[in-house]
Amino acid sequence: MQYYEQIVANRHSCRNFAKKPVGEDLLYKLLTYYDDRTRNLTEHIKTFIKFFDGSVCEKLGDYVGYNGHCIKAPAYMVVYSEEKGRYLENAGFIAEALTLKMTELGLAACWQTVNNAEAVKEVLGKETDMVVACVVAFGYRDKKSKEKPVEKISLDDLTFGTKYGQDIDPTRFYRELEDGLRAMAHSQSFLNLQPYRVIVDTDQIVLVGIPDNVTKEADRHLNYGIAMFNFISVVWATRDTTPKWSFAPVTDRDLGLPADVKYVAKCKL
Ligand SMILES: Cc1cc2nc3c(=O)[nH]c(=O)nc-3n(C[C@H](O)[C@H](O)[C@H](O)COP(=O)(O)O)c2cc1C
Incomplete structure (x- = not known):
């Protein structure tokens, strides 16, 4: 009950981030949470996550985001995955675990639709056989932001x-x-x-x-x-x-x- 009300129901997307960078201590906590998690959706798909600072927004250009508009944020999380059956469900599961962890840590986030996964991989310069499965912008919500939570299905x-x-x-x-x-x-x-x-x-x-x-x-x-x-x-x-x-x-x-x-x-x- 508490977890639902305090974390899940409290989370809503952020599109107005403060300029404040996300500290190394929080990135470390997120990474540790990712490494420690024992509850996977599937056991047989290899993944890894990587954080990037806000400067990649320009490089990402129109490769992510609604209508090719990447939300400006101080940090981005990218989930890379082996391209096997159900890898996107698995990546969504993992990235959501981390998004809720961000909420717990006082951070806000906004998923970015991936319009061109190969181009994202290339501009981020990561040499890996894995594919880019999802991208999440995150950071601190701008306190002046008037963004309201949206209606959800009953x-x-x-x-x-x-x-x-x-x-x-x-x-x-x-x-x-x-x-x-x-x-x-x-x-x-x-x-x-x-x-x-x-x-x-x-x-x-x-x-x-x-x-x-x-x-x-x-x-x-x-x-x-x-x-x-x-x-x-x-x-x-x-x-x-x-x-x-x-x-x-x-x-x-x-x-x-x-x-x-x-x-x-x-x-x-
Ligand atoms: C797969 C996926 C892709 C999304 N892509 C974008 C996006 O490109 N830009 C954006 O502003 N929001 C994006 N969102 C966020 C949704 O618009 C948002 O989750 C939805 O409106 C519900 O709002 P809430 O997150 O506040 O509950 C995406 C969400 C998901 C799950």
């Missing part, structure tokens, strides 16, 4: 009971599950479109993607990873044993998915 609109399209019985919710689902509903997404829904059964939840002609393929997968981390982060904060997301198909029940709705992953409760 829990009611996000969730279905047992089958796609079915109303959910609200007595099915218990505190931890409800907070986890609220955390999913609060997730960042490309243009705040939140093109996914969650089917809630007694023993598992299922994330599905809904049709959306606007979100680019890569951002769609990053969106999923973010939502999956948000759910898990709240449950982790209250339990020793933690559920895990799985991409294995659901074969033991009918989810009632319309043809244009895509199964993403399931998580045993």
Whole structure:
């Protein structure tokens, strides 16, 4: 509850950063958090993260950001990844863990859509076989900024009971599950479109993607990873044993998915 309210619900994107640089001590904390994290979405995909200072904004040019506009920030985090199946969900999961850690450390962040991953890799000059999976601008929020949190999908609109399209019985919710689902509903997404829904059964939840002609393929997968981390982060904060997301198909029940709705992953409760 506390983690949901203080961290997840408190996070909102920042597009007006103060000029103050992010200290080495905080970068070290973020890096240590990345290195120490034992809870991965998938075990078999290698990744690494790298921080860059604000001077790379110019180099990034129109290779990142809505309409080719990179948000000016004192720091940028780039997640590099092996290019394997589900690598974008995995990178989204990792970068969201770090974005929430930034919130904990008093920093603010804004994801930057990657318009040209190869060009980003080239201008950042990192020699690696891995690809650029995502870019997050971060730093301190300008205290004079009037930026307001945006509206998010309601829990009611996000969730279905047992089958796609079915109303959910609200007595099915218990505190931890409800907070986890609220955390999913609060997730960042490309243009705040939140093109996914969650089917809630007694023993598992299922994330599905809904049709959306606007979100680019890569951002769609990053969106999923973010939502999956948000759910898990709240449950982790209250339990020793933690559920895990799985991409294995659901074969033991009918989810009632319309043809244009895509199964993403399931998580045993
Ligand atoms: C994959 C992805 C790409 C995004 N790209 C951009 C971007 O290029 N520029 C920007 O200002 N915000 C970007 N955002 C931030 C979203 O617009 C923001 O998360 C959404 O509007 C919801 O607001 P919130 O983060 O305050 O909850 C991106 C978010 C995601 C998840």
